Amino acid sequence: MNKYQEHKFAVAPMMEWTDRHCRAFHRQLTSRALLYTEMVTTGAVIHGDRDHLLGFSELEHPVACQLGGSDPKDMAASARIVADFGYDEVNINVGCPSDRVQSGRFGACLMQEPELVATCVSAMKDVVDIPVTVKCRIGVDDQDPEEALDRMADAVFGAGSDALWVHARKAWLKGLSPKENRDIPPLDYDRVVRLKSRFPDKFIGLNGGLQTLDTAEPYLDTLDGLMFGRTAYQMPQLLGQVDRRIYGIEANDVSPWHAVRTHMGYLEEQLGRGVKLAHMTRHMLGLFHGRPGARSWRRILTVDAIKPGAGLEVVERALAAVSPEIPSAEAAE
Known part of the structure; x- marks a missing residue:
C-alpha cells in the first residue's frame, strides 16, 4: 500500500489562518490529521527569513508545506529546504485564484499548464525523499472540467506525484474575487469520483465545501482522503472526532x-x-x-x-x- 494512504484526513492550507500556532492548536484535537502550512512562495523560501516562514513545533507532525511557484529549479530548491526543515510532505499550489498568484504564474492559473506542473513535480522528486503532492481545482474559466482535470492528473501522476488533492470547483480567474471563488462556482464531487475511477491505485483526496463528517465520510468509500478547510478552522471541535471516526482509533473524542x-x-x-x-x-x-x-x-x-x-x-x-x-x-x- 502507498504509505500516503495513511493521510485520510487533512486540514487545508489557508492563507493567514493555518500558521504554526493554528496547527499546534489543531494537533491538540487530533493526533492523526495531516496539517498544512499556509502557502509560501518559492521566492520567500529561497530569499526570506526561513526560520520565520518555515519554523514549526515537533508536535505538529504530520505536517506538510505548500509551495507557490512554477519555476522547476526554484521549486526543487525550495522543496529541498522544506525537507531539510523536517516537513513530512511538500505540496504544489495549483488552486489559489488571487491576482497576486496569477501575476506570479502559480496557483490556479497553472491548471492551463499541466506539463509545467509535471516538470515541477519531477524536479522536486529528484531532490527530496518526502512525498511531493499537488492540490488543484477541476478547471479554470472556460475549461471543460473533464478534460482539464484529466490532463492535470495524467501529467502529475506521470511525473511521480504521490497524491492529488482536488478542490471540487472551478476557479474563475476573470470576474470573481478569491473570496467569491470559494463559494460561487458550484461543487462537483462526482467529477472527483470519476477521476478516481481512472486512477484506482493513486491517492486522490477531496476538498471544497466539506462541512460535516456525516456528509463527508461516505466519500471515503471511493476516494482516499478528505480535506476540510474553513469548517475545520471556524468550528474546530469537529477535529476532536477525527481520530475515532476517520482513523478508527479506539478512544474518546477529544473535547x-x-x-x-x-x-x-x-x-x-x-x-x-x-x-x-x-x-x-x-x-x-x-x-x-x-x-x-x-x-x-x-x-x-x-x-x-x-x-x-x-x-x-x-x-x-x-x-x-x-x-x-x-x-x-x-x-x-
Whole structure:
C-alpha cells in the first residue's frame, strides 16, 4: 500500500489562518490529521527569513508545506529546504485564484499548464525523499472540467506525484474575487469520483465545501482522503472526532475543554519566547461554537488577549465563562 494512504484526513492550507500556532492548536484535537502550512512562495523560501516562514513545533507532525511557484529549479530548491526543515510532505499550489498568484504564474492559473506542473513535480522528486503532492481545482474559466482535470492528473501522476488533492470547483480567474471563488462556482464531487475511477491505485483526496463528517465520510468509500478547510478552522471541535471516526482509533473524542487544557503548555512556552497571546488565541475563537458560553469565550479572548502582558489567565477566564464540561458516560466509568 502507498504509505500516503495513511493521510485520510487533512486540514487545508489557508492563507493567514493555518500558521504554526493554528496547527499546534489543531494537533491538540487530533493526533492523526495531516496539517498544512499556509502557502509560501518559492521566492520567500529561497530569499526570506526561513526560520520565520518555515519554523514549526515537533508536535505538529504530520505536517506538510505548500509551495507557490512554477519555476522547476526554484521549486526543487525550495522543496529541498522544506525537507531539510523536517516537513513530512511538500505540496504544489495549483488552486489559489488571487491576482497576486496569477501575476506570479502559480496557483490556479497553472491548471492551463499541466506539463509545467509535471516538470515541477519531477524536479522536486529528484531532490527530496518526502512525498511531493499537488492540490488543484477541476478547471479554470472556460475549461471543460473533464478534460482539464484529466490532463492535470495524467501529467502529475506521470511525473511521480504521490497524491492529488482536488478542490471540487472551478476557479474563475476573470470576474470573481478569491473570496467569491470559494463559494460561487458550484461543487462537483462526482467529477472527483470519476477521476478516481481512472486512477484506482493513486491517492486522490477531496476538498471544497466539506462541512460535516456525516456528509463527508461516505466519500471515503471511493476516494482516499478528505480535506476540510474553513469548517475545520471556524468550528474546530469537529477535529476532536477525527481520530475515532476517520482513523478508527479506539478512544474518546477529544473535547474542547480537554484541547484547551492540553494546549496550555504550548501557550506558556510560546509566551516565554515573546509571542503575543492574541497571535495564538485568535485560532481558538470558534472552539465552543454552538455551546452555551461560546459568545463569552470569544469576547474575552478577542478583547483581553490583545492587552499588554496578557497571559494564560485570560484563557482560564474565558474557559470559566463556558458552561462546564459534562463528562460522557465512558469518561465517567
